[in-house]
Amino acid sequence: MQNTYLDFPDIGAVAFSIGPLLIRWYALAYLAGFLMGWQYCTLLVRRMPWSPVTARHLDDLLLWIMIGVILGGRIGYALFYQTSYYAANPLEILKIWHGGMSFHGGFLGVLVASALFGRKNNIHFFQITDILACATPIGLFFGRLANFVNAELYGRPTDGPWAMVFPGSDGVPRHPSQIYEALLEGLVLFIVLFFCARKHSISKAYGTISGVFLIGYGSARFMVEFVREPDAQLGLFAGVISMGQILCIPMIIAGVVIILWARRNHAKHAGE
Numbered sequence: 567m568q569n570t571y572l573d574f575p576d577i578g579a580v581a582f583s584i585g586p587l588l589i590r591w592y593a594l595a596y597l598a599g600f601l602m603g604w605q606y607c608t609l610l611v612r613r614m615p616w617s618p619v620t621a622r623h624l625d626d627l628l629l630w631i632m633i634g635v636i637l638g639g640r641i642g643y644a645l646f647y648q649t650s651y652y653a654a655n656p657l658e659i660l661k662i663w664h665g666g667m668s669f670h671g672g673f674l675g676v677l678v679a680s681a682l683f684g685r686k687n688n689i690h691f692f693q694i695t696d697i698l699a700c701a702t703p704i705g706l707f708f709g710r711l712a713n714f715v716n717a718e719l720y721g722r723p724t725d726g727p728w729a730m731v732f733p734g735s736d737g738v739p740r741h742p743s744q745i746y747e748a749l750l751e752g753l754v755l756f757i758v759l760f761f762c763a764r765k766h767s768i769s770k771a772y773g774t775i776s777g778v779f780l781i782g783y784g785s786a787r788f789m790v791e792f793v794r795e796p797d798a799q800l801g802l803f804a805g806v807i808s809m810g811q812i813l814c815i816p817m818i819i820a821g822v823v824i825i826l827w828a829r830r831n832h833a834k835h836a837g838e
Contacts, residue, residue, distance in 0.1 A: 571729040571739040579716050595712035599705025604628050606701045618689050634679030635672040642671010670813045692773035699779035700759045707752025714744035721793045743794040750786035773828030780821030784814040
């Protein structure tokens, strides 16, 4: 009897090596996300002459964002997903190469970096985050593909013909949930925000694009979590909801509130 599932393309976590130095796909995903996102942001601000954010600002902001993503992602993972372990072994937080990054933690790190950078350069917080929001799906897309290549964060068991048996799992065919996330959080959200940025009535109402991102990402992640395998150390809270879904709920609510504020604020200034 033939398998009714797809064969996993076992590419391996290491892309190539330079002597003893191993270059991993996950590192390349981060690098691609930062560089392509930075280039895309630069293109956006050149097409938004009303924005106080300039290409020169983005050159300086890139380092701030990289630090925010890495520190926030690592600390967020320790707080949200492995609290007891890292409380007992705090120095392990520094060992990023051992894996363990949280999107929600990295997201909070970017918010802090944006707030500090905006204060230093006298730029409104949302005028920065609107630009960054448009580029974030690029990093999410490559990051989820790296998760797939690493055979990590896979989905729950399924008998669908698109299921895969992931290396290191229990041998049961599972949802390739990393691909679902790459498409929804990456490709689809990028397209939505692309059209938002092109529509002047949206992009000029600063905060609106940030709100759309929060709703879009939060909704996509919330839905995929239903077919994604819960973290082994946490499981499902009350047997129903995952930590990822819990963290997405305030994102969605905040997105709605921010959009309402942004539209009201824009209408007020337009009237003046």
